[in-house]
Structure formats: structure tokens, C-alpha cells
Amino acid sequence: MNGLFANEDGRFAPRLSLRLRFGRLFQLLSLAAVTLGLIVLSVLILDIILNGYKWLRPEFFTEFPSRFPEKSGLRSALQGSLWMISLTALMAFPIGVGAAIYLEEYAPDNGLTRFIEINIANLAGVPSIIYGLLGLGLFVRGLELGRSVLAGSMTMALLVLPILIVSGREAIRAVPQSVRQASLALGATQWQTIQNHVLPYAMPGILTGTILAISRAIGETAPLITIGALTYIRFDLKGPLDLFTVLPIQIFNWVSLPKAEFQQLAAAGIIVLLGVLFSLNALAIVLRNKLQIRW
């Protein structure tokens, strides 16, 4: 190989084989990182599935919780989770994306903007239980929504907003400036430019944020317990102002019961929760893959 490029004049020392070996090592390392993550996931999921698959019978979905494991189901929790996720997404998505747009596209570079920015980053680190306290004071008591699924969703929306905003901003920032210029030069208004170009091109990144946010919201327990989501519900959820429970609370509850069968029931509950998560995310993922542009 070195013979090929013979007139190397000694002013460079490319040491290519070393660099290539280094690169291969690095590639292996990064592949290992992905694999390790997936192995952990598989072990975790396998463990759960082995524990719980027996309980995934039709009754598991149609029955309410009971003190008898065989008669127990997660009907109310599943309803609650679906309601809560939909309401949360409905509130958090527009607000989160809107805020991201404002900060990237409109906000002047001043103190207020910087304050908002830091504020958002900071909110991402506030423990979820504190959001629970906030939700209890603000929505349950302040707005008198009671311990309704609406109050829970609003709390959850606040909780996931930072994730949405931060990822949304990064996605929007990654849209090349030249695209904005092209659109504005055609006489598009700023909003038209955002609506027709910035948002569509940033959508894959925004959807990643949405996936992460939904994932977070669907698995959270502590803030909902604090605002008074109930663990034990034997009736159907009829509207946004109704009392509710969610899958992770039901799981949390089963896990803490003494009977071993309930532990397995919890595992089955987790399988269902992951199933819900998967189907919701699948939608976002399909969309994301469709929308991905390589510049």
C-alpha cells in the first residue's frame, strides 16, 4: 500500500494503519455500547416476560383489580393510562413545540429569553414528586379539578415539557439558515416559514423528544400518587374529570403486596405497559423515519 503513494516526503506522518486500527476499535466500542444497552433491555424484558406472560389472559384486560390474583385485571389502570397519555400529549405537545419555536425563532437575545432558557433546563431536573406537590396545590386544589385524570395529565404535562422543549429547540436549531432565507425571500411570513419549512424539517427531532416525553409520562408513579391518583378502582373511567388510576401505580401497588402471584401480575402489567408504550411510540417512530432528511 505504501508503495502506491511513494512520494511521501516525510513532512507528514499519517500513520494510517494505526489510525485505522484506532477507528476500528472505536467502532467496536460504539457497537458495544449499543449492544450493551440492548442486552440490558433484553435481560430486563425477558425477565419480566417470563414472570408475567402466564397472566396475560383476556380477563386481565377486562377485570378490575381484586384481592384474588386470578380475578385481578388492569382494566381501570389501562383506561387511566390511555386517558392520561392522550391528555398529556394533547397539552404538552403544542405547548412544548410552541415554546421551542418561540425560543429559537422569535425570542430576542435578551435577559428574559436567557432566563426562560435556564428555567426550562432547570425544570428538567426537578424531581417528579415535587411536580406532584405542585399539581396537588395548583390543579387538584387551586383549580378544583379534584383528583381527576385531567389534573393528573396537567401535572404530567408540566413534568415532560422541559424534555419536549429542549429536544424541540435542538431540532429546530439544526434546520439550516439557508432554508429560512429561501422561504423568506419568496415573501413568506415568518410563521409561514416556520410552518412550511422549519417545523417539517425539525419534526424528526421533535418526535424523538415526544417519544422520550411519552415514555417518561407513562412510567411515572410518584407525582400521581402525591396528587391523589388512586390505586384501587373498580369502575370505568368516563371522562376527564373522573377519578383515575394508571398502570404504573397499579404495578407499584401489586409489587408491594405480599402474595407472590401479585408480583407476577405486576410483571404482566409491565408487559402491557410496554405494549402500550410500544404502540404509541411506533406511530411516532414511523413518522420520524418518514420525515428524516439527510442534508
Place this chain on the structure above:
Amino acid sequence: MNESQHVLSTLLRPRADHDRREKLIRAVLLLFSAVSIFTTLGIIAVLLRETLLFFQEVSIVEFFTETRWTPLFASKKFGVLPLVNGTVLVAAGAMLIALPLGLLAAIYLSEYASDRARKILKPMLEVLAGVPTVVYGYFALTFVTPLLQKIWPQTQAFNALSASIVMGFMILPLVASLSEDAMSAVPQSLRQAAYALGATRFEVTLRTVVPAALSGISAAFILAVSRAIGETMIVAIAAGQQPKLTLNPLQSIETMTAYIVQVSLGDTPQQSIAYKTIFAVGMLLFMMTLMMNLISNWLTRRYREVYE
């Protein structure tokens, strides 16, 4: 001349409907951003009153200098340092896993994996982020801890390390996903420029793509650190509830969040001083993440590379 009149009239007749719409949209979006301010104000309002009440009974000096934290014992000591210690220990451990592995995973997905592989692998990793944290907690306790005990027999049944490890894996997809997005958004022309100079894929990745995506990567890192500090259930289950000033990850510790959840779901009367501690601890946690964010904000502003 009618042309100039026409131009003049259209120029000075800014399409009123458009204009009003633009203003409205801008105002609404500003309002959306302000939600975060209201949230913060709300949190401060929730925390501040009780925190002040707490500090009327306990001196701030004791809070920050005392090395024992026993508000629920008969002999009460209010030194928050053990809790801070636990939080930092677990979060640092989790970051040691999540940041390098997450970034490496992102690099693999963005720079090495084929299009098809990426489309399959990325969502699979993201499922990791959706497993309820309670599940992770049990996983740490019943799977990771026994493993650790085989390696280091002195490992306690509840310990910081297993919580750190599992939390690291929980946060990994957050880092990987967001970083991968940032790297995918780096224009292909930059990669070409580097390749054309005889850079290997490794060098293109590390010297061109990663720096150009640094803004997004650091945003992911900050979210990850914040998430680690704020995570509750894993530590509450697997790391124990024993506030201790130690750097030994094999020991049981208690984090600030685990303490907050323990007390807020526990049997202590909510009017007691013991209960008020959670507001003081929450406030401190809030301040800590705020400091961290101020610093990282300053850093990213300095080192951000804008590409076009």
C-alpha cells in the same frame, strides 16, 4: 405612474390579516414559553413557605454543616450533607455509564449503522426509557446487586452502585437519542469535507461531526444529569434509605429524592417538622440543579459551533 402607486399602496398596506396573525402567533408562543416560568414560580411557591417555616425551627448553619440527617428519629439532626452526598454519588455513577455509552451509541447509530439498522435499533433503545422506574428498581435489587455481591462480597443489600448502574442504563437512551438527532442534522457536506482531507471515519466523527453537534449533545447531557439527580424510584428501592456521608458506592445511602418520596408517602403527620424537611430538601435540590444549569448554559454558549 400606476406601477409605483401600486407598489406603494401594497408596501404600505401591510397585509393586515397576515400581520395580525403573525402578532397573535408570536404572542401565543411567548405565552407557551412563559408556562415554564409559571411552573417555576409555582414550584417555588409550593416549596418556599414550608422551607421558611422549616428554617425558623432549624438553623441554616446546622442544615449545611451537620453531618447527620435523622429528622425521623427521636434524636433529630438536620444535616443535609449525607443526602447531598448520596444524590451526587448515585448521579455521578449513572453519568459515568450513561454519558459515554450514550454518546458512543449515538455515534454508532449516526455514523456507523446502516440506515435500516438505525431505524430498528434506535426505537429499541428508546424502549429502555419507557420501562417504569419501579421495574428498574427491582431489577437493580434482585439482579444487579447479587451480581455485585459476587464480585465484592462486602456489597450491602442496598447500595449506591447497583442503583447507579441501572439508572445509567435507563438514561442511556435519552443521551443516545438526542445526540443521534443532533449528529444526523450535521450537513453531509461537512463530512465530505473531512473525508476529502484524508480523515478516517473515526476522525470525521470525533473531530467534525461531534463538535458540530455539540450544542445538541450538551443539551442531551444536561437533560441526562438533571434526570439522574431527579430520579426517585430506582434509588428509593435499590440504594436504600440510609443517609450516610460516604464515597463508597457499595454501601447503602439515601438520595434527596428518595428521602422526599419516603416522607411524602409515609405515615408522618404533615404538620410536623419532619414533614417540612422535604420542602427544604426539595428547595436545595432545586437550587443545585439551577446552579448546574447556569454553569452548563454558560459553557454551551461559549463552545457552540454554528454550521450552515
Place this chain on the structure above:
Amino acid sequence: APQPAPNQGVQGVEGTILVDGSSTVAPITAAVAEEFQAEFPEVRVPVGISGTGGGFKKFCIGETDISDASRPIKPSEVELCAQNGIEYVELPVAFDGLAVMVNPANDFVSCLTVDELKKIWSPEAEGVITNWSQVRAGFPDQPLALYGPGTDSGTYDYFTEAIVGEEGASRGDFLPSEDDNVLVQGIAGDANALGFFGLAYYEENKDKLKLVAIDNGDGNCVLPSTETVASGTYQPLSRPLFIYVNRERIDQKDEISAFVKFYLENAGKLSAEVGYIPLTDEIYALAQQRYDKRVTGSIFEGLGSTVGVSLEDLLAKEK
């Protein structure tokens, strides 16, 4: 078993009964609610687990109708209720036995005296009593690892009061967890372990744990069981569990009075089903009387403790 069809059961009574409070008591209330709703399909009884403290906070400002409690109401909570004009009827519903356990690999401990437990758990023991040989002459030279419920739990408070003599007074260097299943894991995986928690969790994990009998100073080693707890021979580690009912709403809302009545009638059977120990028939009868008369306030007021007191005596005194 098939669900009762909606048209079965008692008609006419409808509404929602909000229950919140201790997670220890919640399984009993949930079991009662399950049976109750089968009979009264128009009544909805959701049960929350905000903890005894969180439950009382909500109860005393009128947000809930019934509060589950693993300890009697405390003075600050009494005051809060009073401020908001909330009167309540306090009703014991079951016993919770506290079991002391070691790892099955431990072949030298079968019985411990209260004094030995005190020696192990008292605050002075912290960093001092760290080896089984220090507990009793003849125990092997083997490190001692302690497990117990979180310091925020009623169980912990009860245990420290009963063993050490002061609520919340104990050494700090034990491994606590809010979750009894976590403790099971801990003790099952640690040959040096000694720990305590609710008897129900032992019953479900007999193969992983070894139960320790308790000698209450009289030389008799007693193992906890339904009989020994109910009869009061397993002392001092059994505690009563309660529900508190909003006095005003009993009369305002038919569904609540129906529910409480149903609760007292069925608590014995149902609490046993979910792993707790029923009170004696006499105590249930006394509780029923107390309820019928709508006696408000706590029988423990001024007492501040449930350790070593006989529920039967206390309730009887009230008549």
C-alpha cells in the same frame, strides 16, 4: 367467579366514597370495597395510598370520607381536623403482627428476648453492636446486618416504641426500606441478616426467611400467628390498624353508612384473606357499638401509644 350483573344487588344507594391513607391498611379496605361494590354496584369506592400522614392531611380538610391509618391520629392532626371542623369516628379493623426474621442459613437464633432486641436496636448500639456474638453469649462471631422498614413508616414507629421504649428512637445504621418485599429480598440474600416487618410478608416467603420467636420477658418464646396475635400472647409486636370515618358524612350519605357497616361486618374475614390478623369478635362488637353511637375522637388521645394496651379494655371503657 362471574361478576354480579349490574341489576343484581342493592339498588338505590349510589355515589362515590373517597378513601385514602396508609398503604398498610389499603389492602383490607380494597378487599372490603370489592365485596361491597359487588353488592352495591352503584357505589364507587376508590382507594388511595398517600400514607397515614398524607391521608390525614386530606381527611382533615374534608377531601376524603374515610382515612386508612396504621397508627392512631396524632395531636397535630387532631388539631388540623378541629380547625376544619371535621369530626371523625375511629374504628379498629385488624391487627398487624410484626415478625422478626433472620436468614434461613442462620441456625443459631430461634428466639430472642425483648431485652436482646432492645440491646440490638437502641440508639446506643449504633456502631457498637455489630456482631452476633455481642447479642448473646454463645452466638457465633459473625457480623450482624440489620433490616427494617423506613423510618417514616408506622411500622418502624411502632417497633421502636415497643422494643426500645421511645417512638423513633433507634440506631441509624440499619438498612431501611419502605417496601417490605425489598426487605424480604435483603434478608433472603444476607446470611447475617436480622430484620422485622409485617407478618403477611413472612407468610408469603416462608421458604426464604426464618421466623424468630419473641420472649416477652416471661421466659416463653412465642411465634407470631393468627392465634397468638389475636389472643394477645404475641407481645409486644402486634399493632392495631384503623379507619377513620368523617362523622358528618355518615349521616349525610347513605352509601357511607352502608359501607362502614359492611366494613365492620366483614373486616374479620377479609383482613385474614389479605394477610392480616382479625380482631376478636368482642372487639368488632365493641367497635360496632362505638360506630352505632357515633362516638367521635380517638381512644388513644392522651395515651399517644398503642403499645401494650388492650383495645378491648379501651373500647369497653368508652361505653
Place this chain on the structure above:
Amino acid sequence: MFDKHEIALSVKNLNVDYGDFRALENISLEIPARQITAIIGPSGCGKSTFLRCFNRMNDLVPTARVTGEVLFYGQNIYDSKVNPVEVRRHIGMVFQKPNPFPKSIYENVAYGARINGYKGNMDELVERSLRAAALWDEVKDDLKKSALALSGGQQQRLCIARAIAVEPQVILMDEPASALDPIATLKIEELMQELKKDYTIVIVTHNMQQAARVSDYTAMMMLSKEGSRAGTVIEFGPTPQIFTSPRDRRTEDYITGRFG
């Protein structure tokens, strides 16, 4: 100077600063309507910056500050009452680096018309614009293909088609033919001649021949003085005059230095 031509754009005492750095200094000139005006000058002297002043694109560069006036048929477009969106709608632009939207070819062309509420037949408009930009034949079979998969020159012509499609009154072109082959260049130049019947055209070019060939008026830009890095227009007049008898020594040097 151009008694026979109406004045479309008139620049008065224009300065542009990027932060501390003054990029344009004290420019005044008048651009005749329905004529082609070329801006020439060495790289980095501020041609693109100057061009961006005509449709307020400099608003988008955060550090840029424009002072002075640009009158569009007598109306100062930097007046606070004027909406820049409206300005850009009437004064279109083709950029130096081709910047197609990452959408299909069709969508790229149709976009501007769509947002401006074009009421005619869109397919026709797209075809007409692509033909005018000499791109139709190459892409007619594949209008759905992503614009990013086009060659450099194709992208540039697409951007021209896109700008034409909204039928602005002025078209600013920043080196529109720099990425084009002679045939395409000629077509673009013919297109300009065509467009000039109705539109005012300002082009930046560093191709002297092109300037000489197509433009009616030429503005010669240079760094204002030795050592400074601020550009200015040192000479402006009818193209033949600039190319045959420039008054400024530097213009002569620049032009002759290149010709031949």
C-alpha cells in the same frame, strides 16, 4: 443620469455593519426600473451584503445593522411602517449558494406561489417557471424527485425558477450563473432579457463578460480605501461607459486587468 428610466430603487447613504466591522460605507445610487443592473467587484467587497439590503435579508443576520435609506418607488423599505414580508414578496432573490428546500422539485417551485395565494393553474406555473429557468427538460419526468438530488447547477436553476414563480417586481440575483454551464448561463441571460421587459433586475457577478453582455447599468464596488475593509460603490453608470471609459482608475485596472 437615466432620464428615460423610472427609478425603481434608490439608495441613500447606506452603511452596513456586522457587529464592530463596517462592511459597507456610504453608498448612494439609483437603480432604474426594467433594466438590468450589474454589481461587480472583487470577492469580499460587500456585493452580497449590498444586494441583501434591497430586500431586507440583512434583517436575518443577527449582527448586521443597516443605516441609511433604500427607497422602493419612493417608499423607504426600512421605514418602521413597512412590513419586510411585503418587501420580499415584491423583491425576490436568488442566493449565491443554491438553497433548495428539501422537498420535491415541484414543491420547491410551487411554494412561493402557494403562500402568496396564486389562483391560476399550479402545474402550468411550475412548468413555465422551470422552462424559463432552463431546467424543464432535465427534470420534467421526475418532478417528484427531491431537489437535493439535483446537480449543483440544476439546484441553482431551480432556485431561479422558484424566484420567478412568485412574479416579483424586482429580482435580485447573487451570482446566478456561477454554478452554470454556458448553455444554461446563456439561457439565464436570455431569460433576464426577457424578464427585464416587466421586471427590474439586479445581479451580482464576477464575470466581467457577463456584466458587459447582459447589464444596462453597472455598479463597481471596491474596498473604500486602502487598509479599510469596508466596501463601497466607487463608480456607477451605463454599462458601456463603465467598460469603455471608466472614470475611476481602479475600475479601469480591475476591468482591463481581467479582460483579454
Place this chain on the structure above:
Amino acid sequence: MFDKHEIALSVKNLNVDYGDFRALENISLEIPARQITAIIGPSGCGKSTFLRCFNRMNDLVPTARVTGEVLFYGQNIYDSKVNPVEVRRHIGMVFQKPNPFPKSIYENVAYGARINGYKGNMDELVERSLRAAALWDEVKDDLKKSALALSGGQQQRLCIARAIAVEPQVILMDEPASALDPIATLKIEELMQELKKDYTIVIVTHNMQQAARVSDYTAMMMLSKEGSRAGTVIEFGPTPQIFTSPRDRRTEDYITGRFG
């Protein structure tokens, strides 16, 4: 054909497909060492695609498939034993659209030298490369400034400086002067004459004058046949011959159609 010149690159039966679409068809030619070879032809005929074949940049286009051989001093660079990194190290490239790194000017130039383990004085190398690319005077006071704040032409010259800095054996330039003013163009052309003493240069240009002025050999590309969209080299030879007595009718049409 060029007995006096060693052959640096030799192309044999080269085809390139983008997915289903054949972009280049059956190209064979030989590029002499230490000479300047120009590739001319209409937009979209595959000039850039062809150029990218010389340093395996097409490897980076997922849909692109190259068949045939490109021999570099006799060694097929598409051989599986050959590492593309090594190829690119020795066959440098300047792209059609300027693509500076979002780093400082200095870092842009130093980048390639650094990764290739340059042993000399980096400051000197940066200065030398920037001077060679005729950019030094404009940026010498501000080497820390972001490359993105440069004008279009400045960016292009920066990319040239960056490519020179690693001292490759062959330099491929895709329309290197398309964004440059005549002065800078002249400097680049002079630079090429300078470089050609040591280096082999291949440039794509649509500027006939430029091709005639600077190149020693010229390859004329066209779509291979009417109706097809695959490009090929229809004529190749010494530049004077191509420009004065082309053998192919289409070459003559193309060149004469443009000149004058």
C-alpha cells in the same frame, strides 16, 4: 497520446449508477501527471459525479454504485485492498459548494494537516496555504474568526487552502472559481500553474475561457445519447486541439456556441 507525460490516473470502463438511474456510462481516459486536466460539459451531465470517482467520494453517497476501474499509478483505487482514506489523503478535493467547517479559519486549514500528523510548524503551514489560495491578506488579522462569517468567495478560497495544506498528489477541483471574482480567479489559476509542477490537477469548470486558459488537457462530457440521461466523455485530448479542432460535432457546437 501523451508520450511525454507519465499517467497519474487511468479510468477504465467506468459506470456510475444512482440507484436505478445511470449517471455515467462507459468512460475510459487517462489523466497525465503534473498537468492540468479540465472537465467541461453542460450542467447535469455528470462532471461532479465523475470527479468524485477519482477519490472515492461516491462511497459516501448511499445510492451510488461505481463499476469499472480507476488506476492511480497503476493501482486500482477501487481494489478491495485499497483503503479510501489513503486514497483521499493523496487525492484532495475542493467541492462545488464551499463547505468550511464551523470552526475558525485557522482550524479549517490546520485540520487536515493535524490528522495526517504534520510535523512542521503549523502557523507557517496555515499562512502558506492561505497565501497560496489568495486569502491571506483578507483574513490575516482575524484567523480566529468563524469561517462561516466569510463571504462566498472567501469561503471557497478557504476550502482551497484547506485542500492544499495536506499536500496531496492530485487535487480535484469542482468549479473552484465559480464563486470567485476575476482577481481571485486569476490568483487561483496562477496557483494551479504553480502547483502543477508537483501535482496533478483535475478541474471541473463550465467556464470555457478558463478551461482554455489553464488546462493542458480537456475532457468534454455530454449525455451519451439523445433521450438518455447518462453522461459520458465524448472527446478527450490536448486542450488546444479540443478548442481549435474538435473531432466531435457536439464538442464543436458546445464550444463555438458559447464563444464570442
